[in-house]
Amino acid sequence: MTERCIYLWEFLLSSIERNYDVEIKDVADHRYAYNFDFDVIHPYMIQSFRPFLQAGRTLELGSFKGDLTKRLMAYCDNMTCVEASAEAIGVAQSKLPQQIEFIHTTFEHAQLLQKYENIFMTHVLEHLDDPVHILRRINDEWLSEHGRFFLVCPNANAPSRQIAVKMGLISHNTAVTSAELAHGHRRTYTLDTLERDAAAAGLRVIHRSGIFFKAMANFQWDRLLKTDIISREYLDGCYALGQQYPDLCSSIFLLCERGARIIR
Numbered sequence: 001m002t003e004r005c006i007y008l009w010e011f012l013l014s015s016i017e018r019n020y021d022v023e024i025k026d027v028a029d030h031r032y033a034y035n036f037d038f039d040v041i042h043p044y045m046i047q048s049f050r051p052f053l054q055a056g057r058t059l060e061l062g063s064f065k066g067d068l069t070k071r072l073m074a075y076c077d078n079m080t081c082v083e084a085s086a087e088a089i090g091v092a093q094s095k096l097p098q099q100i101e102f103i104h105t106t107f108e109h110a111q112l113l114q115k116y117e118n119i120f121m122t123h124v125l126e127h128l129d130d131p132v133h134i135l136r137r138i139n140d141e142w143l144s145e146h147g148r149f150f151l152v153c154p155n156a157n158a159p160s161r162q163i164a165v166k167m168g169l170i171s172h173n174t175a176v177t178s179a180e181l182a183h184g185h186r187r188t189y190t191l192d193t194l195e196r197d198a199a200a201a202g203l204r205v206i207h208r209s210g211i212f213f214k215a216m217a218n219f220q221w222d223r224l225l226k227t228d229i230i231s232r233e234y235l236d237g238c239y240a241l242g243q244q245y246p247d248l249c250s251s252i253f254l255l256c257e258r259g260a261r262i263i264r
Contacts, residue, residue, distance in 0.1 A: 018084075018184065020084040020085040020086075020088075020106075020184070021085050021086060021087045021088075023085070023127075023182070023183050023184035024064070024085050024087065024088055024183070027179050027182045027183070030177070030179030030180070030182070030183070031218075031219070032183050033064070034218040034219065034221070034222050035221075035222045035225060036218045036221035036222055036225065037123075037218065038067050039225065040212065040221065040225070040235060041211060041212060041250060041251060042067060042068050042071055043071070044211050044212050044239045045068065045071075045122060045152060045211055045251070045253075046071050046072070046075070047239070048209060048211055048253055049075075049120075049150055050075065052148055052150070052207070052255055053075050053076065053118060053148075054117045054118055054146075054147070054148060055077070055117065056077070056078070056116070056117025056118065056144070056147075057077075057078045057080070057114055057115070057116045057117055057118075057144075058072065058076035058077065058078060058079045058080070058116060058117070058118040058119075058120070059079075059080050059081075059082070059112070059116040059118070059119045059120070059142060060072065060079065060080070060081045060082070060119075060120045060121075061082050061107060061119065061120065061121040061124060061134075061138075062082070062083060062084075062107075062121060062122070062123075062124035062127075063081035063082070063083045063088070063089075063092055063102070064083065064085075064088050064092070065088050065091040065092050066081075066088075066091065066092030066093075066095060066096045068120075068122060069081060069092060069096060069100065070095070070096060072120065073096075073097070073100070076118055079099075079100045079101070080100075080101045080102075080103065080112070080114070080116075081100060081101070081102050081103065082103045082105060082107060082110050082112075083102065083103070083104060084104070084105065084106045084107075086104055089102045089104055107128070107134045107137065108130075108133070108134070110137075112141070112142055114142075115141075115142060115143065115144040115145075115147065116142055116143065116144055116147055117144050117146070117147045117148070118147065118148055118150065119138055119142060119143055119147065119148070119149045119150065120150045121138075121149070121150070121151050121152070122150070122151075122152040122251075123152060123153065123154060123251070125151065125153050125189070125194075125197075126153050126154060126185050126186060126187055126188060126189055127183075127184045127185060127186060128186060129186060131186075131187075131197055132197050132200045132201050135197060135198060135200075135201030135203060136201040136202060138201070138203070139201050139202045139203045139256075139258055139259060139261070140202070140261050143257075143258050144258075145258065146257075147257070147258065148255060148256070148257060149203065149255070149256040149257070150253070150255060151194070151198065151253070151254045151255075151256060152211065152251050152252070152253045152254075153189040153194055153251065153252055154188065154189070154250070154251055154252075155189070155190065155191070155210065155247070155248075155249055155250060155251055155252045156173040156174040156188040156189060156190045157173055157190055157191075157247050157248065158214050158248065158249060158250050159213075159214060159215040159248055160214050160215055160216050160217050160250075161173055163215070164217070173188070173190070174187070174188045174189075174190065174193075175188065176188055189252065190247070190252070191208065191210075191246060191247050191252045194252055194254060195208065195254060198254055198256055199259075202258075202259045202260045202261060203256040203257070203258070203259050204256060204257045204258065204259035205254050205255070205256050206255055206256065206257055207253075207254070207255035208246065208252075208253070208254050208255075209242075209243060209246050209252075209253045209255075210242040210243065210245065210246030210247065210248070210249025210250075210251065210252055210253065211239070211242055211249050211250060211251040211252075211253055212238050212239050212242045212249055212250045212251065213238045213239075213241040213242040213245060213248055213249055213250075214238070214242075214248075214249060214250035
């Protein structure tokens with residue numbers, strides 16, 4: 001697909017009115033989220049974040065049903081969550097303390113009166129119609145002077161995805177499959193394209209890493225985790241190896257601080 005066709009495709013997608021409650025539903029050949037995400041990736045995300053967390057206000061952009069929110073609560077105070085799906089907010093509110101503020105809106109329309117010391121966006125940026133625009137809002141409007149932005153996306157170069165290409169299941173590493181499109185994915189990031197968009201928004205990347213070396217698909221992991229084949233030591237080894245080879249991880253992680261304000 002040519003670059004011109006890609007831009008046209010992204011424009012057409014952005015012009016379609018989105019239903020975020022529908023996008024979080026499972027589809028025939030692909031779940032929106034797997035136990036692997038909640039039981040393995042989320043704990044290792046927290047482990048990756050912990051050395052960089054700060055005291056102060058916390059903003060989670062895209063909280064889904066509150067599973068990662070619950071883990072962040074152990075380390076972050078004064079939490080605000082912005083989520084576009086009313087259904088997801090309802091589930092999150094049913095299992096999280098009332099002191100967490102939920103705001104039902106899109107990032108494009110969010111009007112936040114505070115600035116935040118910690119901002120989290122995990123497995124969300126790839127869903128956005130104009131990711132650089134939202135990253136600019138984070139840099140220009142929402143991140144405090146000394147705040148930190150924790151940005152995590154699925155990795156197009158994960159070995160599990162590269163194997164799927166060799167199997168003929170997807171056309172290329174950064175492809176957006178029909179199932180991913182049904183879940184609202186607009187693109188699939190690599191470490192360099194993620195950093196490209198962060199830089200275009202004015203953010204300053206101070207740390208880059210990967211989270212969990214991953215050679216199997218999520219549905220395969222879910223099956224394995226029900227057995228005694230996978231030990232805690234093996235999981236820790238995959239996490240440690242991911243620190244050495246971030247471009248072969250399940251997810252890629254950028255830690256950003258405020259950079260130059262983009263004048264538009």
